Amino acid sequence: MLLAFLLVGAYAVVILRCWYAWKQLPEPRLSTDTPPAFFSVIIPVRNEAQNIISLLQDLERQQYPASHYEVIVVDDLSEDATSELVSQFQAQTRMPLTLLFLADFSGKRQKKAAVETGIQHAKGEWIACTDGDCRLSPQWLQTFNQIKQDQSPKMISGPVAYAPTQTLWQQLQALEFSALIGVGAASIAVQKPTMCNGANLAYEKAAFYEVNGFKGNEQVPSGDDEFLLHKIHQKYPGQIAFAKSSQAVVQTPAAATITQFLHQRVRWASKWKHYESLSSQALALVVLGANVAVLVVLLGAVFNYCSWGLLGIVLTTKIVPDALLLQQVLGLFGKKRLLSLLWFLQLVYVPYILITAFLGLRGKYQWKGRELRTA
Incomplete structure (x- = not known):
């Protein structure tokens, strides 16, 4: 006892x-005078036909200079109409949008390879990552850019919230997930980063290559976010920031079923033994x-x-x-x-x-x- x-x-x-530590985190104040960096938004997708158009519309509505960002969707062998919908959107939007097919690149498979392929084709000095089932605020990129200007980090971790939260099942997941976001943000604040989320993440492209990207943990299907966080922190201690702003929040749906939830959490837990x-x-x-x-x-x-x-x-x-x-x-x-x-x-x-x-x-x-x- x-x-x-x-x-x-x-x-x-x-x-x-x-x-x-959370209370000590700085909150960015957006300024129209902040010089814009060029962001390449990488979206690895697989079977996101129900969600991808809403995300692309959010990106189209960004309150950020259209000349300073591009969107790269990398399709990881989707079995639904994801790629067709992206192609249709691509034909009618003025937003710079590229669609890549992971199948076209020999030896490339799963999410890390999709992100890496997107980065290889990116024009931006900064990479911003999100997922195909997410929703973004119009100030998402502007907030990342402001933090880049204010704090000069190599990586920025952003907050992710579950939405909607109408049922008890969704609410319980949202509550637990919020605790993970809080602990991850606090660990960044004390310069001992432990976790972040690939649904809301930005980093300097040069830093990605400086730490050899995902090399060393290719055997772990997920972890494109946290392993990279640890590697960048090791190379550039004290240069990880957290976007403590409601305008930086990315919304993503909670697991629909208990089975889906358990598989998701087991996937997360399976990374623990590989942490250095x-x-x-x-x-x-x-x-x-x-x-x-x-x-x-x-x-x-x-x-x-x-x-x-x-x-x-x-x-x-x-x-x-x-x-x-x-x-x-x-x-x-x-x-x-x-x-x-x-x-x-x-x-x-x-x-x-x-x-x-x-x-x-x-x-x-x-x-x-x-x-x-x-x-």
Whole structure:
């Protein structure tokens, strides 16, 4: 019981530090006088016929000089009408739009190869990445450019929020995902970056090549975002920024089913064993340890090894720091009402994280209609 309490206490200290670090993050103020950099927006897609046009329309509506950005869609063997829809949009838009087919490049497969192929054809000095099922604000590129001007980073990580959040299932996912965004942003603030999201990411093209891109983790199907984050931080410590701005928020849909959700989380968890960053490994162990501790104390209370009062203390020690951090992150997303679900989320979170941690060690999951395994 003492060990369990110490583990939860360590978790509380980490999350409180994240809460304080989040509050210290600078918020960009957009200025029309900021000189525009040229951005190449890379969108790797597979089977996004339902979403891709909305994303392209968002990019067409960017409040950014049309002469200073291009869009490159890289189709990863889609089995639906994704490429046809992009071609039709390409024919009627004035926005510089290129459609590439990964099948045309020998030996190229899956998302990392799609991103890398897009970068090889990019004209921009900066790369901005998002996914085919995302939605963007009109100030998305302008915000990235402002942060580039203000902070001179090599990489900018942006916030991602789940939308819509109409059902309880969507709301619980949005709440949990917001915590991940908050911890990732805070880790950047203390210059020990652990995580980011490829749905909202920008980096200097020269820096990508300076760290040899995705070389070294090709065996991991995903991780085009976090492995690159760690490599750029190692090469350029202190030159990672976080876009703490509601205008930089990218919206993406939550998993539609429990099966899809579990495969997504197993895919994420399967990357942990490949992290070379000690801070990332330590954070994963602290989170896992705290949730195991909650389960141990709960079982102890059920079987009369400890009091229910101790369980209440342990839960409060864990949840209060979570609430403080989430209040800040959800405020950025305009979703503070989701905080009321935090106690309920805790009940389902413990078994969920144990299951995904175990399955993540196996590294087997489905993604975009493919059966994949992380070596």
